[in-house]
Amino acid sequence: MSTTILVVDDEPPIRRFLRTSLTAVGNRVVTADDGAGALAALATEKPDLIVLDLGLPDKSGLDVIREVRRRSAVPIIVLSARSDERAKVEALDLGADDYVTKPFGMPELMARLRAALRHAFQAKGELPLFVSGDLNVDLVRRQVQRAGQEVHLSPKEFELLRHLVTHAGKVLTHRQLLRGVWGPAQADEVQYLRVFVRGLRQKLEPDPTRPTHILTELGVGYRLQLPPEQRAAEGV
Amino acid sequence: MAKWARRDPVFNAPPLFRKLDQDDRQRLALFLGTGPGLGDAFRPLPYLGSAVAVALALGCGLLIERYIGLQSVLLVFLMAILASAIAWGLLPSLLACILSVLGFNFFLLPPLYTLTIADPENAVALFFFFVVAVIVSNLTAATRTQIVVARARARTNAALYAFSRKLAGIGSVDDLLWAIAYQVSSMLSVATILLMPDKDGGELQPVCGYPPDDRLDPADMAAARRVWDQNVSAGRGGVAEPAAKRLFLPLRTGTGTVGVIGIERDRSLASLTLDERRLLDALADQAAVAIERVALAGTLAEARLAAETERLRAALLTSISHDLRTPLASIIGTVSSLRDFSRSYDAGQRDELLATLQEEAERLNRFVGNLLDMTRLESGAIELRTELFDIAEIVGAALHRASDVLMQHRLEVDLAPDLPMLRVDALLLEQALFNLLDNAAKYAPAGSRIGLRARRDGAMVAIAVWDEGPGIPTGELELVFDKFYRVQAQDRRRAGTGLGLAICRGFVEAQGGWIEAANRTERSGAILTIRLPLPDAAVAVAAIAVSG
Numbered sequence: 001m002s003t004t005i006l007v008v009d010d011e012p013p014i015r016r017f018l019r020t021s022l023t024a025v026g027n028r029v030v031t032a033d034d035g036a037g038a039l040a041a042l043a044t045e046k047p048d049l050i051v052l053d054l055g056l057p058d059k060s061g062l063d064v065i066r067e068v069r070r071r072s073a074v075p076i077i078v079l080s081a082r083s084d085e086r087a088k089v090e091a092l093d094l095g096a097d098d099y100v101t102k103p104f105g106m107p108e109l110m111a112r113l114r115a116a117l118r119h120a121f122q123a124k125g126e127l128p129l130f131v132s133g134d135l136n137v138d139l140v141r142r143q144v145q146r147a148g149q150e151v152h153l154s155p156k157e158f159e160l161l162r163h164l165v166t167h168a169g170k171v172l173t174h175r176q177l178l179r180g181v182w183g184p185a186q187a188d189e190v191q192y193l194r195v196f197v198r199g200l201r202q203k204l205e206p207d208p209t210r211p212t213h214i215l216t217e218l219g220v221g222y223r224l225q226l227p228p229e230q231r232a233a234e235g236v
Numbered sequence: 237m238a239k240w241a242r243r244d245p246v247f248n249a250p251p252l253f254r255k256l257d258q259d260d261r262q263r264l265a266l267f268l269g270t271g272p273g274l275g276d277a278f279r280p281l282p283y284l285g286s287a288v289a290v291a292l293a294l295g296c297g298l299l300i301e302r303y304i305g306l307q308s309v310l311l312v313f314l315m316a317i318l319a320s321a322i323a324w325g326l327l328p329s330l331l332a333c334i335l336s337v338l339g340f341n342f343f344l345l346p347p348l349y350t351l352t353i354a355d356p357e358n359a360v361a362l363f364f365f366f367v368v369a370v371i372v373s374n375l376t377a378a379t380r381t382q383i384v385v386a387r388a389r390a391r392t393n394a395a396l397y398a399f400s401r402k403l404a405g406i407g408s409v410d411d412l413l414w415a416i417a418y419q420v421s422s423m424l425s426v427a428t429i430l431l432m433p434d435k436d437g438g439e440l441q442p443v444c445g446y447p448p449d450d451r452l453d454p455a456d457m458a459a460a461r462r463v464w465d466q467n468v469s470a471g472r473g474g475v476a477e478p479a480a481k482r483l484f485l486p487l488r489t490g491t492g493t494v495g496v497i498g499i500e501r502d503r504s505l506a507s508l509t510l511d512e513r514r515l516l517d518a519l520a521d522q523a524a525v526a527i528e529r530v531a532l533a534g535t536l537a538e539a540r541l542a543a544e545t546e547r548l549r550a551a552l553l554t555s556i557s558h559d560l561r562t563p564l565a566s567i568i569g570t571v572s573s574l575r576d577f578s579r580s581y582d583a584g585q586r587d588e589l590l591a592t593l594q595e596e597a598e599r600l601n602r603f604v605g606n607l608l609d610m611t612r613l614e615s616g617a618i619e620l621r622t623e624l625f626d627i628a629e630i631v632g633a634a635l636h637r638a639s640d641v642l643m644q645h646r647l648e649v650d651l652a653p654d655l656p657m658l659r660v661d662a663l664l665l666e667q668a669l670f671n672l673l674d675n676a677a678k679y680a681p682a683g684s685r686i687g688l689r690a691r692r693d694g695a696m697v698a699i700a701v702w703d704e705g706p707g708i709p710t711g712e713l714e715l716v717f718d719k720f721y722r723v724q725a726q727d728r729r730r731a732g733t734g735l736g737l738a739i740c741r742g743f744v745e746a747q748g749g750w751i752e753a754a755n756r757t758e759r760s761g762a763i764l765t766i767r768l769p770l771p772d773a774a775v776a777v778a779a780i781a782v783s784g
Contacts (some may be wrong), residue, residue, distance in 0.1 A: 021416055085663060105594075190693045191624055194657075198626050209628055209635075209649045218662045219621075 003117065004028045006047035008038040008064070009079065010057050021106050021169035035059040039067055040168070042074070049110075049117055052078045052096070054087055063092055069095040069128065077109070085219030092173045099171065099220075115169030115226065129166045135204055135213055137165050144204070151203050156181060160196055161204075164214065164224035172223035173221040197222060247276035263598055272498045282324030286332040292338045301344055310365050313340060317369050321376035331371040337366050395423070396518055402525035412530050413444035416523040420499065421446040423519070424512055429482065431460050432495040432527075437489040440464050440496065455479040456498065463496045481510070485516065494527045548719060551734075559603045563596040570596070570754035598640075603676070608733040609667065610719070613742040618664070620746060624771065625665075628691055628696060633662075633670035635688070641674050644682035649687045664743040668751075671736040672701040672764050679762070680705035695769070696749075700765040705756040707762050716753050717741040737764075744768070 003026075007018045011034050016216040020030045030045045037058045041047065041114075050068065054061035065076060078091045078099040088099050097116040100109050130137040134143040143150045153161065163172065163180045178187045186192065197216075201208040208212055215223045284425045313336035319331035338760035341351055342396045342541040345358050353359040388439040389518040399419055417428040429452065442452055459480035463469060467651045482498040497520055501508070506515065574586070581589070593773065606743055613619050628651050635642075635649065669688075676686045680703035688701045708716055737753075742749045749768035756763055 030358045067625050103597075126455075191657075194624070194626050194629065198628070209632060209651050211636075215636065216629050218630065218666050 001026050003049065003194070004030065004045060004047045006041050006045060006050045006115075007031045007034075008035075008041075008050065008056070009053040010034060010055070011053075014053070018109075025110070033057075035061070035064045038064055038168075040136060042068060042072060047074060048120075049113060050074055050076045051079065051113075052076055054084075054091065055081070062087070065091055065094045066098050071089050072135060075120045075121070077116060079104075081118060088220050089175075090172050092171065093175055100203065111169065111226070119170055122139055130168060130224075132213060132225065137161060139165060146204055153200075153203065155199050157196060157203070160193075160200060164222065168224045169226040171217050171221050171223045175221075177221065237588060251509060256351070261313050264702045272446060282320075283331050285324055285712075286316075286320040286328040289319050290332050290335040290339060292316065293336065294343060297340070297344060306344065309344060310361070311338065312493060312544050313365075314372065316636055317373055318376055321373045322380055325380060326373060327376035329377060333366060333369040333373055337362060340365075357581075364656070367555070367573075373464060384604060392515070393734065396522065399519065400526070403522060404529075406526070407530065407533070409527065409530050409534070410444075413445070414528070416497075417444050417446035419517050419720065420497065420516070422524075423466050424434045424499065424501075424508070424516060426501045426508075428497040429498045429500075430487075430495060431464070431498065433464070445497075450770065451482070452498075456482050456484075460484050460496050464493065467493055469506045489521075489524045489528045493640075494524050494531070515518065549718070552739045560600065561622040563600040563603075566596040601723065606739060609739045609743075610735050613746075618746055620661050620664075621659050622659045623746065625660050625662050626657055627651070627655050627660075627699065630660070630662050630666050631669060631688060631690065631699070634666045634673065637666070638670050638673040638677075642686060645677055645680060645684060645686045648685055648687040650687065652691050654695060655690055655692060656770055658768050659742075660768060661746050662749060664765075665768075668683055668740045668743040669699065669765060670699070672766070674741075675764070676701055676703040676705070677701065692770075696767045697770065698765050698767050700763050700764040704759065706762045707760045708753055710755070713755070718763060740764075 005022055006021070007015055007029060009015050009018070012033075015031045015033070019031060023031045030041055030047065032041045033042060035058050038050070038052065042050070052061055052064060056064065061078065065078075068074065076091075076096040078088065079102055080091070080099055081102055088101075089150050091099065098112045098120070100112055102232055113127075128138065128140045130139070134147040136143075136165050138144075140157060144153055144158070144161065146226070147202060159181045160177065163177055174190045174193055178189060178193055181196075182189065182192060182226045198208075202210050204213055205211045212234050213225055215222055215225055243278070263498075290313065293313045296312050301310065315331045316335060317329055320332040322752060341353060341362060345362070346354050353362065403412060404414060406415055413430050413432075416429055420426065421428045427447060427449070429449070430443055431440050432443045433439060434441045459482065463484040463486050467486050467488065469483065473482070474518075482500040484496050484498045486493045487495040487497055499508075499516065570589050574581075574589055574593075578586070629690050630653060631649070635647070673686065673688070678685055686704075686706035687702045688699070689702070690697060692698075717737050717740070719735060737751075741751050744766050747768065749766060751764065751766050754763050754765070755761070
């Protein structure tokens with residue numbers, strides 16, 4: 001069964017290029033050029049994923065996310081402009097799954113689509129094992145190995161890593177991570193998060209100054225990079 | 237309410253001139269040949285002094301007469317008269333003449349203690365003594381007047397000269413007006429107000445006053461307008477607008493009228509004497525010239541700015557037409573050849589063309605990004621969002637984004653392990669670092685090393701990007717941060733916008749840091765260093781890190 005993707009963008013060239021590329025790799029693509037059309041298509045086409053431009057002519061993309069989330073848990077990938085980190089964070093906190101910054105390349109978009117789709121399909125059951133390069137995380141046995149060596153993590157560090165692993169490939173905002181690991185009361189204490197990410201990188205990254213696993217999305221949050229072989233196998 | 241705030245630095249400075257005291261006014265009056273003003277009070281002290289001098293002479297005369305004789309006694313009186321003329325001028329010395337004659341007659345000439353003279357020879361001698369004494373008084377007083385006048389002239393000239401020098405050192409119209417109002421007020425004991433036409437309509441407005449006050453009642457305003465329109469003085473005591481409280485004068489230069497000065501004196505003081513009025517005219521002339529000078533300088537600066545803007549606009553056009561068109565030309569050319577001659581290319585050639593396509597599109601994207609950043613900087617649209625940040629994290633993000641650009645170079649990253657957290661706008665700093673890396677990659681040859689080094693340096697953190705390229709010509713180290721600097725360096729034109737380092741500087745300075753360029757000393761290559769101040773809270777956050 002092919003995946004149905006709803007592309008919402010008011011620019012015809014963007015719609016055309018996305019339709020062509022996404023169809024070429026085996027998806028069914030429907031398009032809408034404004035927010036109202038997107039909500040109508042959500043009802044009629046039952047898409048498996050929405051690619052949504054934040055700048056729409058009739059209503060704000062953020063409002064569209066709000067309305068979609070009222071009706072459905074369908075994954076949403078947001079298309080946004082550079083230097084608009086605030087809108088990105090807001091979209092993610094409203095329930096969008098990920099974002100791509102215009103202009104973007106297809107490999108980047110495909111990676112985001114696959115991470116979001118996989119996460120949606122396995123939303124309940126967690127991936128017990130995460131292997132990427134020399135990093136090996138076993139969530140069930142709470143074991144972390146780097147290059148075959150056991151790495152000792154504090155309980156909070158492990159909890160942070162577990163969040164990243166369960167959403168591997170997806171961006172997580174500061175707020176989402178803080179809520180998940182420290183609880184809602186600490187949702188604004190970004191300093192904690194920075195300090196713990198720094199500690200985690202010291203323990204997990206071969207070169208903490210050039211992280212390859214835990215990537216910083218400046219002004220937005222963090223993303224655990226999927227293993228390169230997995231990205232290759234998924235054709236992205 | 238006063239429109240201008242009191243500006244203390246000007247007034248706390250020791251006044252350039254002390255107020256003209258009564259003495260100065262008299263000297264000035266003599267200098268200007270106007271005689272004592274009607275308002276000048278009678279001062280008894282000089283006359284008393286003359287009387288004392290004559291009394292002393294009389295005492296000496298009595299002694300001399302007793303032991304030596306009467307012949308030389310008159311000369312002693314002559315000395316007293318001379319002394320009075322030198323010390324106090326004509327009138328006191330004339331009094332001394334009269335007192336001398338009377339005293340000599342009364343105490344020394346027989347019959348004693350009467351004003352009659354027995355010996356006619358003595359009467360004749362006394363008469364001629366009186367004539368000589370009056371002539372000597374006159375001559376001496378005249379000489380004294382000349383000296384006083386010369387001194388007064390020197391003082392006034394020095395004061396006016398100092399005033400003009402002070403005005404010459406002032407660069408802004410605002411400061412100038414303050415200095416003028418203050419000096420006129422303090423030299424003439426008046427309240428001063430200055431009026432100038434406003435920039436748009438040319439309507440006359442009060443612009444400065446000392447003491448600060450901008451209220452002008454209708455009669456005063458009418459008087460000021462009349463002065464401005466007709467270029468003559470008007471106001472209090474004048475023929476025109478006698479109802480006005482102030483006296484208004486035009487501030488004239490050779491080329492026209494630049495403003496109006498109004499002065500008001502407290503009712504308890506007399507109105508301006510003629511000499512004060514002349515001093516006021518002299519001050520007004522100097523003020524007018526100074527105002528005109530500053531206004532002309534402003535016009536010149538505006539013209540220079542316009543020329544500079546024009547130059548930058550031309551550079552921008554050149555840059556845009558080159559930097560936008562070059563990648564577009566490659567893109568359009570590549571795409572059209574792929575469409576039209578697709579079949580004649582093999583897979584390898586097609587890949588190569590497609591890679592070109594992507595590179596050129598990304599170059600275009602970077603250029604548009606730079607243009608946007610520059611526009612944001614110049615329009616002041618940068619909204620700082622600073623937070624405490626781990627520098628290593630920002631460096632990592634910049635290196636990640638720059639990995640494609642740095643593909644041809646060997647990268648060496650060296651971050652000190654004890655780097656404190658900094659209060660920065662992460663996105664701006666990341667862009668600045670990216671631009672430095674991008675710049676190094678452009679100028680350093682492929683295969684050479686590019687390094688990034690971060691160290692704590694006193695109360696700052698220094699992040700340096702070095703390369704092994706040709707370096708920067710000495711003398712142009714500061715210029716590299718100028719917009720379109722690259723455009724001017726025509727011999728070494730690289731693919732770039734000429735904006736990258738200017739943006740870098742703008743972003744770093746917006747966060748309270750600075751950036752500098754240097755050449756490496758041990759070999760060729762440039763080092764560009766960003767310095768950012770440590771926040772006060774850096775220590776506290778480091779403590780959390782340890783406890784976590």
